[in-house]
Amino acid sequence: MEARKSVFESVKDGVVGSIKGSGDVVKAVVDTVSGTLTHTIKGTSAVGTSLIDAVSDVGRAAIRGVTDVGGDVGSAAKGAVVGTLRGTKETGVEAMDAIKMTASSVIKATSDVSGDMGKAAQGAIQGAITGAKEVGLNVADATAAAANSVLKATGEVLHGTGKTGAAFIESSSGVVRSAIHAVVEVGGDVGSGAQGVVLGVLQGTKAGGKEALETISATSSNVVKGTSDVAGDIAKAAKGAVQGAITGAKEISLDTTEAASAAATGALKAAGEISSQAVQQVRNALTGTISGVKVVLKEPFKK
Numbered sequence: 406m407e408a409r410k411s412v413f414e415s416v417k418d419g420v421v422g423s424i425k426g427s428g429d430v431v432k433a434v435v436d437t438v439s440g441t442l443t444h445t446i447k448g449t450s451a452v453g454t455s456l457i458d459a460v461s462d463v464g465r466a467a468i469r470g471v472t473d474v475g476g477d478v479g480s481a482a483k484g485a486v487v488g489t490l491r492g493t494k495e496t497g498v499e500a501m502d503a504i505k506m507t508a509s510s511v512i513k514a515t516s517d518v519s520g521d522m523g524k525a526a527q528g529a530i531q532g533a534i535t536g537a538k539e540v541g542l543n544v545a546d547a548t549a550a551a552a553n554s555v556l557k558a559t560g561e562v563l564h565g566t567g568k569t570g571a572a573f574i575e576s577s578s579g580v581v582r583s584a585i586h587a588v589v590e591v592g593g594d595v596g597s598g599a600q601g602v603v604l605g606v607l608q609g610t611k612a613g614g615k616e617a618l619e620t621i622s623a624t625s626s627n628v629v630k631g632t633s634d635v636a637g638d639i640a641k642a643a644k645g646a647v648q649g650a651i652t653g654a655k656e657i658s659l660d661t662t663e664a665a666s667a668a669a670t671g672a673l674k675a676a677g678e679i680s681s682q683a684v685q686q687v688r689n690a691l692t693g694t695i696s697g698v699k700v701v702l703k704e705p706f707k708k
Contacts, residue, residue: 412459413466416441420470420481430476434484435491437470438463442492460489460503464510468525469518478520479528482511486532486551487539494540504533504547505554512558522562523583526555530587530598548593552584552601553608560609570616574623577606581624582631589637596638596645599628603649603668607657617659618667621650625671629687633679640690643672651696666701673702 416437423433445459464485471481489507490500508529515525533551537544559580563573581602588598606624607617625646632642647668654664669691676683691700 412441412445413462413469416463416466417470417473420467421474424471424474424476430471430480431484431487434467434471434481435488438467438485438488439492442489457506460493460506461510463489463492464507465514465517468511468514468520472518472520477524477528478511478515479524479531482508482515482525482528483532483535484528485511486529487536490533490536490540490542500537500540500542501546501550504536504550508533508551508554509558512555513562516562522559523579526559526580527583527587529555530584530593531591534588534591534593545594545597548588549597549601552588552598553605554601555584556580556602556605557609558605560606560611562609564610569610569612570619573610574620577624578627581606581627582634585628585631585637585642586635589632589635594641595632596641596648599625599632599642599645600649600652602628603646604653605649607650607653611657613657613659617654617657618663621653621664621667622671622674625650625668626675629672629675629683630678633675633683639672639676639679639683640686643669643676643687644690644695646672647691647695647700651698661698662701665695665698666703669700670703 419437420433423437424430441463467481467485486507489503493503511525511529512522515522530551533547534544537547559577563576568576584602585598588595603624610620612620628642628646629639632639647665650664650668651661654661672687676687
């Protein structure tokens, strides 16, 4: 326990001191997190649970330190993920696990200090993509891992406050769109991001049956709208959302055909609110079989 407290306090105090000295939030967090993890892992031979704890702690500490000095949580989240990838790249920590653990910890820590989870989500995903390019990871995989973990953590936070159904969908919509914006803005794969988002939402809400289908449809709709906001590829986003719905459905014993149809219908509904061209792009992308499942498109509107 003392060792965990030491890691947390070391990162928090280091971040605060570096920001006061340079004013550069991202650099302060990256340098502090990577340095602390490298020292902790090599100095104590941390493995297994203790290593997971260390990775989780540095993300929480980074958010706490930055908010203590009035800094931006998005920059803190980005720096935490990049710093973690740098600090663990020569260890036994799987890079995708490091991304997931850090992304989750920064979302939950942001909620703890009543910060903007949308900004934290955006920063975490940007950090995953930037860090992946830096250390030679597959960027699409890193994008999916970050998006998945960010939305899973968001779902767990909202689920813990008792929000379900429409209340959950409304509360999570801003984080969903922020996540997709982050992917597009830093050149990530929007299909992988959309897949991770929908899967993460299902894992975080623990919803089932009709509620799960409604959540899939609404999340898929927000994914397409968010992609359109930043002129991203809505066809790839829609297909990714369906893939995420199918994967998630298998995890919770939901009918995969119904899940795919719900995601496709949500995507098509969103496209209908954008333009007739968008409708055609989404319909073309979702016609046929995706991930081994026949997609049944239900026209949710009339132009």
